[in-house]
Amino acid sequence: MPPLPSLELRCYGPPTARVNGEDPPPEVLWRKHLALLIYLALSPDRARTRDHLRGLLWPENDEERARRSLNEAVRRLRRCLGQGRLRSEGDLLVISEQGLTVDETSRDGAEFLEGFAVEGCQAFEEWMSAERERRRARSVASFLRTVENELAECQFPSAMDAARLALRVEPLSEAATRLFMRAAALSGDSARALAVFHEFAGRLEDAIGEKPGRELVALADRIRRQAWQPAAVQRAEPEPPLVGRASVHAAVFNTATEALAGGPRTVLVTAAPGMGRTRLLDECAARLALEGAVVASARPLASDVDARWSTMRLLLRGGLDQAPGLSGAAPGALAVLAALSPGIGSGSPAAEPRDTAELAAALSEALIAAAEEQAVVLLIDDAHFADSSTLSALLSVMPRLKRARVALLLSSLDRIDDPAPELLRLRSEIGQRLPGVAVRLKPLTPEDLAELVARAAAWCTEPTQRDRLSRRLAAETGGSPFFAVTLLRGLERSEMLREDLVQWPPPKRTQDSRLPFTLPDLIGAAIRARLVELDESARQVLAAAALSGREFDLDLIAAVTQISPADVEEALAAAEGRHLARFDGQRYVFPADIIGKVVRTECLTPGQRRNLSRRTADLLAGRTDVASQVLRAELLARTDPGPQTFDMAVGLAREAQSKGLEGLRQRAIRAAERAAGKTPTPQQSQELNELMDGKGR
Numbered sequence: 001m002p003p004l005p006s007l008e009l010r011c012y013g014p015p016t017a018r019v020n021g022e023d024p025p026p027e028v029l030w031r032k033h034l035a036l037l038i039y040l041a042l043s044p045d046r047a048r049t050r051d052h053l054r055g056l057l058w059p060e061n062d063e064e065r066a067r068r069s070l071n072e073a074v075r076r077l078r079r080c081l082g083q084g085r086l087r088s089e090g091d092l093l094v095i096s097e098q099g100l101t102v103d104e105t106s107r108d109g110a111e112f113l114e115g116f117a118v119e120g121c122q123a124f125e126e127w128m129s130a131e132r133e134r135r136r137a138r139s140v141a142s143f144l145r146t147v148e149n150e151l152a153e154c155q156f157p158s159a160m161d162a163a164r165l166a167l168r169v170e171p172l173s174e175a176a177t178r179l180f181m182r183a184a185a186l187s188g189d190s191a192r193a194l195a196v197f198h199e200f201a202g203r204l205e206d207a208i209g210e211k212p213g214r215e216l217v218a219l220a221d222r223i224r225r226q227a228w229q230p231a232a233v234q235r236a237e238p239e240p241p242l243v244g245r246a247s248v249h250a251a252v253f254n255t256a257t258e259a260l261a262g263g264p265r266t267v268l269v270t271a272a273p274g275m276g277r278t279r280l281l282d283e284c285a286a287r288l289a290l291e292g293a294v295v296a297s298a299r300p301l302a303s304d305v306d307a308r309w310s311t312m313r314l315l316l317r318g319g320l321d322q323a324p325g326l327s328g329a330a331p332g333a334l335a336v337l338a339a340l341s342p343g344i345g346s347g348s349p350a351a352e353p354r355d356t357a358e359l360a361a362a363l364s365e366a367l368i369a370a371a372e373e374q375a376v377v378l379l380i381d382d383a384h385f386a387d388s389s390t391l392s393a394l395l396s397v398m399p400r401l402k403r404a405r406v407a408l409l410l411s412s413l414d415r416i417d418d419p420a421p422e423l424l425r426l427r428s429e430i431g432q433r434l435p436g437v438a439v440r441l442k443p444l445t446p447e448d449l450a451e452l453v454a455r456a457a458a459w460c461t462e463p464t465q466r467d468r469l470s471r472r473l474a475a476e477t478g479g480s481p482f483f484a485v486t487l488l489r490g491l492e493r494s495e496m497l498r499e500d501l502v503q504w505p506p507p508k509r510t511q512d513s514r515l516p517f518t519l520p521d522l523i524g525a526a527i528r529a530r531l532v533e534l535d536e537s538a539r540q541v542l543a544a545a546a547l548s549g550r551e552f553d554l555d556l557i558a559a560v561t562q563i564s565p566a567d568v569e570e571a572l573a574a575a576e577g578r579h580l581a582r583f584d585g586q587r588y589v590f591p592a593d594i595i596g597k598v599v600r601t602e603c604l605t606p607g608q609r610r611n612l613s614r615r616t617a618d619l620l621a622g623r624t625d626v627a628s629q630v631l632r633a634e635l636l637a638r639t640d641p642g643p644q645t646f647d648m649a650v651g652l653a654r655e656a657q658s659k660g661l662e663g664l665r666q667r668a669i670r671a672a673e674r675a676a677g678k679t680p681t682p683q684q685s686q687e688l689n690e691l692m693d694g695k696g697r
Helices: 031-041 050-057 063-081 122-152 156-169 174-186 190-208 214-225 246-262 277-290 310-317 324-328 331-338 356-373 388-401 421-429 446-456 463-477 481-493 495-503 519-532 536-546 554-561 565-577 593-603 606-620 626-639 643-658 662-676 682-692
Strands: 007-010 016-019 047-049 086-089 092-095 100-102 265-271 294-298 376-380 406-413 436-440
Touching: 007 031, 016 031, 031 047, 031 050, 031 063, 031 092, 031 100, 031 122, 047 050, 050 063, 050 092, 050 122, 063 086, 122 156, 122 174, 122 246, 156 174, 174 190, 174 214, 174 277, 190 214, 214 277, 246 265, 246 277, 246 406, 246 436, 265 277, 265 421, 277 294, 277 376, 277 406, 294 310, 310 376, 310 388, 324 356, 331 356, 356 376, 356 388, 388 406, 388 421, 406 421, 446 463, 446 481, 463 481, 481 519, 519 593, 536 554, 536 565, 536 593, 536 606, 554 565, 554 606, 606 626, 626 643, 626 662, 643 662, 643 682, 662 682
Parallel strands: 007 100, 265 406, 265 436, 294 376, 376 406
Antiparallel strands: 007 016, 047 092, 086 092
16 A cells, blocks of 8 residues: 555644645545544544544434445545545544644644634534643643743743743733743843733733732732842843753752742852852842742851851841741740841840850741741852851751751852861762752853853854854853853953954964963953943042952941042942942952952052052051951061061961961961061971961960
């Protein structure tokens, strides 16, 4: 028997058929003929009894006339579609699968058998109606899964497209509306998110006279008030898109979201500097805040590692003290926390925690109470700088929370010279005693960088230019998101560098040919371009900050620059809008060390640096804490090295050692080395060796 002509049955939208890719003979599209083909194709085993088909499509006829009508329909269809397309097997009529295709799912939101009807065939109409509802629900579920997947991969436009299709199939789907609103808000388009909400509310009112559910109304309110985002900052540039690493991002987002319904989860993100740890954690926290969670964030600095409960204080003051449900905790628990953050448990006397166990018990009770009203997110960026007491307490707290809606999000460098045992233990217990996931961010691949160029370099429009720019980024940045984004932003401002980059290498030269400039040149140019946009006072503020370490001491900056504290904060807000500073909820810091280095070299001449360093050191002389004195020794080691500064730094190293302040001890030793110069005396060498060995008088 010759092969059958191909038969394509299209069931979504107005139903039709194609034979060998072309319009079929008219008889195939007669309503009962098309209904017979579709019904058989969608039946179990693609077969039905003749008696069943007669009752389905010719119910108005007596048995004999119905039999003749079915036989005539089969005869005509065989003539048009091939004798073997419909075959008889006893009392069964079977449609052959050879060359047969049926669109089982809708890809564009069209309705199943849209507008199709077979007059007088009530049983077929009932089947079609039930099948339409079943397939509508299946299509909506499929579209919603697509939205969730696209959201997890930060593909917001395609997520909105899938949500739009889901609403086309089911205009009153609150789940689809919610996902559409989330995708729009996360993409930065709050206006569209709210427009979708109002359109849905109007449809719901017109159709059934109801209003949207409480959770959807609350989501719209959070978007309207921007309550889910960190403190509003007028940014000169949008945040770069998260590209690549789809499976890693999905694992982080999905695990964190599980905390909203499934109980506590812990997420640890490790990476080398500049690989996007902070951005990923911020994105994760934003998604949970959009769902109504309270976010408490902390970003400890190197100087915090020695300070007992320093990171816990940052968490308490970084948002946890604002959790509405916190007041439901027992007064005793609030009193313990109030010793670290006086704003908690107003009216209750503070009770300093005697040990880690007491603090862990108090924090557990407080988190359980808070999470009953709103989910809670504890975010610790740069957790390798967190004090051991805080990490130990969190290790104890998370398993106690049972079903409480709490997510613990941490980031850490993946390679640390002397990691805290508590951090190592936390990492080892994720996925064991602590439900959650630990991921490591690797460099962006060439494909990831190509996507970044497509989404973040609007000026690069030609495909060949985009390809060359992507390959150049891969060669020059090593896949570092920080360097890649900084470079692209620099190119946005400089047409000359832009032309050089997309035209390099010259024809017939290899891709390995070096550019006429280096990556540090480009990074410096990008940062310099941002600095130029600031006024002189803001540059003075950043210069003073760059001399005093990564953490900004606002009082010290104001005294050094003789700029009022209010104007200092205004200048730093402007710097934050240009990604030159970052407010972590407690203090300003440089987003990356390279920014501080460029600020020191670009905003100050060598003589200005020397004078400003001395002025800062003089102001620090009046402070008695070890951290301030170590900073003073570091400044003097640069401006006035010699025996006096060496002795000061050595003394501070010993004091820090006696108090268990390892981070400050290391900084003081480095200051002593600088003060001793390239040729230390034998006595200085001996003292330095003793300090490095952990010894001392």
